[in-house]
Amino acid sequence: MSRIMFICFFIFHIPSYSQSLIENEIVVDGLTVYSFKEAEKHIVDGSTVYLGPGIYTNGLEIKHNNVVLSGGKETHFVNAAIEGKAAIITSGDNITIENIECSEIRVSSNNGSCIRHEGENLTVVGVYFHDSQQGILEASNDGRLVIQHSRFERLGFKGRAHGIYTNGAELLVEDSTFSSTVSQGHSIKSRSKKNTIRNTLISSGNGDDSRLIDIPNGGVLIIENSILHQSKTTKNRQVIGFGLEKLETGRQNSVTVEDSLIIMEREKGNEFIGLPKNDNKNVPLDMNVKNNVLVGKHIDSKSWTSRNSYFESRFNAGLKEDVLPSVSALPKLMDLLSIK
Numbered sequence: 077m078s079r080i081m082f083i084c085f086f087i088f089h090i091p092s093y094s095q096s097l098i099e100n101e102i103v104v105d106g107l108t109v110y111s112f113k114e115a116e117k118h119i120v121d122g123s124t125v126y127l128g129p130g131i132y133t134n135g136l137e138i139k140h141n142n143v144v145l146s147g148g149k150e151t152h153f154v155n156a157a158i159e160g161k162a163a164i165i166t167s168g169d170n171i172t173i174e175n176i177e178c179s180e181i182r183v184s185s186n187n188g189s190c191i192r193h194e195g196e197n198l199t200v201v202g203v204y205f206h207d208s209q210q211g212i213l214e215a216s217n218d219g220r221l222v223i224q225h226s227r228f229e230r231l232g233f234k235g236r237a238h239g240i241y242t243n244g245a246e247l248l249v250e251d252s253t254f255s256s257t258v259s260q261g262h263s264i265k266s267r268s269k270k271n272t273i274r275n276t277l278i279s280s281g282n283g284d285d286s287r288l289i290d291i292p293n294g295g296v297l298i299i300e301n302s303i304l305h306q307s308k309t310t311k312n313r314q315v316i317g318f319g320l321e322k323l324e325t326g327r328q329n330s331v332t333v334e335d336s337l338i339i340m341e342r343e344k345g346n347e348f349i350g351l352p353k354n355d356n357k358n359v360p361l362d363m364n365v366k367n368n369v370l371v372g373k374h375i376d377s378k379s380w381t382s383r384n385s386y387f388e389s390r391f392n393a394g395l396k397e398d399v400l401p402s403v404s405a406l407p408k409l410m411d412l413l414s415i416k
Contacts, residue, residue: 227253332364
């Protein structure tokens with residue numbers, strides 16, 4: 077099995093009051109408490125909760141609105157699922173979670189998540205999700221899920237749990253990394269009406285994942301300045317699935333992929349974008365796929381492919397075999413690879 081090196085992995089830490097706390101210290105609105113159960117009693121609308129460094133083996137539920145949960149370097153939830161759901165359960169609206177690490181979350185229903193969001197509007201910044209059944213699971217709502225400067229590794233379970241599984245109105249992913257999703261999960265599975273992914277790397281790595289991105293009910297999908305890498309170990313030929321369960325007729329349906337690098341190395345064949353078949357043929361679907369570089373031998377041929385550049389292999393494109401470029405270097409690389 078080949079080893080893929082990623083030169084753009086990072087965890088983004090915002091300078092935080094949490095940096096000055098002692099190990100496992102919990103502070104709610106300036107008050108030090110000694111357990112998450114006690115913290116839950118003190119959290120109100122507008123609270124800020126700071127977590128000091130250390131391993132947290134119990135989870136936290138946030139029921140109020142406009143709450144900020146802020147960790148620091150080495151704030152790590154491990155095997156901390158509560159209520160058979162997740163390490164952090166948020167049922168309030170307008171929640172921000174920043175600067176934590178979360179791993180080894182598993183529950184009997186096989187969809188254990190680091191974060192389970194049951195309210196509306198969640199912002200996640202600088203969070204490292206790994207080695208769990210699921211990173212983020214969002215219940216059906218009319219809100220917005222924003223993910224920035226975060227990292228998702230080795231997540232998924234039997235095609236039912238994924239890096240992200242959203243059911244809200246809008247998903248925005250920026251400046252983040254997804255790698256080595258396992259057990260035929262998708263890196264991103266979203267039923268949201270609008271989905272924007274920019275400045276992000278999504279790679280199968282050494283995982284046995286399914287699709288990198290799955291938008292099963294359609295909607296608006298926008299991918300900009302990103303790297304999509306489907307490796308030899310992936311199980312599904314489709315890099316992106318769009319409307320493959322059923323296109324929703326009451327929403328706008330469009331796919332935009334621009335200024336991105338797509339590397340497809342699955343030996344049994346690849347399909348860049350899997351689109352709905354006959355039962356959805358009467359639903360309007362706009363395709364805007366241009367100014368991309370596609371690398372791979374088995375590339376599906378659709379009417380929109382003429383506006384992109386193609387190479388049969390990494391060698392032909394002048395790309396190293398076991399290294400993926402950083403997203404920050406992508407604009408210059410794309411200019412070099414684009415066939416004028």
